[in-house]
Amino acid sequence: MWRHIQNVGLTNIYRNSSIHRFILKFPLVLALSPEKDVESSFQKIKEKIADDDSKSKIDEFFTYFEDTYLGSTKLVKSSNRRNARMVEQRTEPMFEIKLWNLHRRVQECIPRTNNFVEAWHNSFSNMLKSHPLVYKLVD
8 A cells, every 4th residue: 555655646745744644544444344334434435535736646546445455336237128227336356355354353353464473483483593404393
């Protein structure tokens, strides 16, 4: 996310404006929302974007987030031929909501990150040093 904030050209705005920084952090909150509420919450967040000089860049960032994590919306004809009408439908996102949503993990007290695995690996590596002999592993 930070990389895309930089790519869109929002770095200075993010660093200097607490209001814009708050708005740009909103999508991170979606990871803690229930999966069923993510899309509606995202729409509410998009409505909060102020109409100022940075709006087009912020819109570009939010479009990136939507395409990547929610799936972009497109209009398609409904299948009923007689009363055909256009219906909004989401495309498949690059990362499905269930992959990045942490709501269930938080409720079940499951760690949200793999830091504990990294800590174990780090201590294991320090114990062995580089290029350990096989008998050192067994011992």
